[in-house]
Amino acid sequence: MTRSRYSASVRRLQRKKRKSGLFWIVVCLLLLLGVFLFQGWRSATARINRAATLFMERVAAGDEAGAAALLEMNGNTLALDQWIELFRDPAIEYSGVSGARLTGLTSGQADVAFRVENIALTVPLELAFRETAWRVSALPAVTNLAGAFVEAETGGRLRLLWQGDSLVLNAARPYGLAFGDVVETLIVADTAVRVTRLEAAELSRLLLRGDAVLEGELEGIIPLSDSFAVYRTGGGMVQAGSAGELLIGQRGIKLYLSDGAAVAVRVEEEGAAVETIRVLLRQNLDDLSDQTLGHYRLRLSSESGCVVEDRVAQRSYSFAAGELLTVEPAGDGIALIPPGGTLLQFDNRIFFEPLPPGRMVVEGLPRSYWEGTSPAYRGLLEIINRDGRLVLVNEVSFEEYLYTVVPSEMPLSFGLEPLKAQAVATRSYAYTAIFANRFSGYGAHIDDSVLSQVYNNMPEYPLSREAVEATAGEVLFYGDTVADTRFFSTSCGYTANAHEVWHDSVTGNFPGEAVPYLQAAPQILTETVDLSDEAAVRRFLKEVEWPAYDFQSPYFRWEVEMSGAEVEAALNRNLTERYAAQPDFVLTLEGGEFRSMELPRIPLGRLRDLRVIERGAGGNIMVLELEGTNGVYRIIKEYNIRLTLRPVQYLDGEGPVVLRCHNGATYENYSILPSAFAVFDLIKDASGHVERLHIYGGGNGHGVGMSQYGARGMAQQGFNYRQILQHFYPGTELKALY
Template sequence: MGAWMVVGGALLALWATLVPPRPQPPPPEPEVRVLLSYGEREGFERYLFPELGVAAVGGPLQVLSGPSRSQLRPVVTLHSERPLLIRKRQGMVTAYFEGLQFDLAPFVRLRPADPAQPVSFQLLLPNSSRPAYPGELWIEARAEGFLLVNQVGLESYLKRVLPSEMPSSFPSEALKAQAVAARTYAHTRRQAEGFWKRFGADLSDSVSEQAYNAAPPRPASDRAVEETRGQVLTFSGAPIQAFYFSTSPGSTAGIEEVWPERAPLPYLRPRPQGLPSAGRLEHEAEAQAFFQNWNPAGFLDAGSPFWRWRVRFSRLDLERLLARTLPERARVAPEHVETLEGSPPPDAPGFTLGQLREMAVLRRGRGGYVSALQITTSTGRYVVWRESHIRALLRPNKEFTGGQDVLLELWQGPPRLNFPLLPSAAFALVEERDPQGNLLYLTLWGGGLGHGVGMSQYGALGLAQRGYSYRQILEHFYPGSRLEAIR
């Protein structure tokens, strides 16, 4: 008996060495909640869907509903790949599915009926061909329409951010730098009590946060996400604010220069992007010489057609433009539009712009980004603050000038017609006046695309082409930060 126990024990030991242990399932990845946008409208309206059409792909769909996000109950399980329509009818939320009709409460959750069988959701929208969404969909009915939130694993989310934010043809080290920056950005939003939490979300899918699911996943982007899985940037032990943008003109901006309400951060300071160095561009003569230099030699971002650009407005075009955009900015952000002289103010009835006499930069940061612009007309004098409002004020678009096509000339490639927004607030002004001193034309000589804070994506391309690893790229743009795994 004892001998058999010894032999049996040996056999069990041998069997344990021959049979590999059963693989353990990976730990659940963090999830992120993304508020989805409906169209190109401005403000909160872009997130309101008038009605919803959804098709689940890959498995059956469970519909839950209730009076709040925390009080949901199962309503019905539906077959996949058949359209589910959700509409508001006489103040009630009503769903339609293959001839069936059932009422729902204001909060709805769509999830896979079988957790082991993931489902993707195809939104059925007019004039839209968005890729399908993984994870779950949460719907909130409001008086103005439906809010739609996609709850998805963080790494799956990133596989739909990367191809939406950076061309998958970029070198792998640039893609990995983008993956870490985007993961850090989303992770920080998950932890913060920010604006989007009131809608049951951590962030939105628009470029005001980071673009999501504008393009389907790509193999190169997926590899970049997997090879950096779980990695985020920290400073003094906390995740950083990993802002990034498309193209710098030769320098980045300090966070407090672009968003004055934010405190300076040591890893988001103005930094030159190549040689010759931009130097300090607060003064107009230096800024004008810098932006009129269209020689790309030595600049990291010169792979972008937006590295340098210019747009020339006639005075008449500018008057028609400002007559629309100045009151618009005053209504949207009254705290960022100041009336120094003139009555009534731009957002009041009876406002008239008058004849444009001068436009002048009042303040710009070390990296050349304008943060205060003064407009002087025959009826008043106004100051517009903050880069986003200055870019919206000077839209190079005939929809606002009311005349012929507005050409945005780029340093390489064809010009862009009627661009929706000024590419950046990094520009200098050059006037043309008649012998009597009247303004005839104003040319904006500028560079870059985006707000200018943090990592420039074309700068990451330039560094990767120079042999930098993704760790070195991140250290360049976020000095003093450290790579760590999400805890």
């Protein structure tokens, strides 16, 4: 028993020794592994540090090629340019690299230290192990925001409004900023490392806003930065705006400049004071292309003498009554040639102000009803060189502008009440045009053609002036907004919905958004009009004897007949022209669907069919389909349809195309189809080609809002101007604007 116990003890001891040995072997192995890992970690962090240091040394030296060799370039090209540019700044001092560390098996970081305005900062640099070396894989973002709006600075954080977004950043130090400051901010990663408060300068008056420039009355042309921002403030709040909201003629704009360019403007949320309107004067009123917006030479005089000013350069010259001044482009500037005098050169906009009580006369400017004389203009005339042509703008008081719009838009024979209705509609439309900014790139609110309102095509007359003065300041409101009071010559007995005539100016969609006070409505006195289908529209437009307010207009009913060759010549020519002007609204059938695409030189070929695809509630054509031997097309919107289907002779050696009105009047080669309230009769030959086209139509103009002949007819029925306006703009309210 003793020997047995002894043997067992020996065996137990031996087992313990074996276990102890294994334990120490494991411990040793773990120690060795730890040493190996530590050495590997130390080696890796050292290599990370070396890679980051070498990269930053090359960055600090401006060695772009050397830095790029140590950088993964996927998506980092721009970042490297910005990073090198950062350390080229003499106010930024590179201090070194520290804090190298592993963040994964093949990823790491190192802290780049630098000083800005004596403040020490660090940002992390991302690195990755690739094959045999560590390379920089991502750089901290470097951003310079020129023109950011300060919303708040608190608790070491800075909140900025930038490009419509609110940004929250770490502040490298207290900057002492307050709401309303506009700053230039250098941001590295998520830290504003340098902030410069920009000084505000009040713009004298905004005269022009282009895509890349602003023009101040006393400052001249100011370039815009690529990131130009507009801020609207009021009641302690700020909103991001757009350059399109800046109104020509506006005062009180706070301007912020950096490196000579405007980076931001600030405007208070207040209604614009309407004192004057700025009218762009065309070469002539018959050609509505952009080519007539500029002049190659102008000749001006004044019946009482005038003063010519360059307000930027503070130069001024006086000229006597009747002196004829010739103005021409001269490079990027303007040359003024007095009679027998020394040529004067100007680099800026020039202003022509007549001495009281005179007006400025534009010699030789064709205006239909000035009866052999040249048109005279109240207010100021201004000229600027735009791309080698002279842009002529007339700035005139709001009411004086109406003195020649009303007789230019409505015959005096219509009588006082229709003229008063026209004055209110014209005043309302002109006011809304100021905010539309359609001609802001030319320094104007409106032009003098039918694209806006015809202005000064006829001199002032006592009756039209009486209509303006009797309604002075009156406009139509819909709710709190001045109504968009569209008007036109003649209805067919029905007006049109605005949204079925024009596309939405914001979204580009057609039909656009409905306008409650510009709705399709009958203009027939005693009978109900049925426009429920194409057959009903055909019956309505082919019938002449309707008891309509507009019946006395020659255009109440009209018709045109054209041969197949004549209509094909018109369509083949005008389709391409309309596509160039509005490509989204001239569509080609391709692959079973209609899409906007470039048209061939002869798009239609021979005409096979002409179909109305869609009409508005008032009977106006919204979509017209043309089928030819070369293709099938859809023309969208009434203006495109009217310009494509012009009753004009385009064939050489043939007689004019004649428009015949229901009162017996005829017009040759009428420049546009009078309206889109029309139906078509086609005669085809044996091969299916159109041999003759007969168009029956009614009305003249777009058909939206007030019919001028309709207003005349209502006045003859005893309605006054207020009742006329309520009829054509239901739901609006007549109020004083000023």
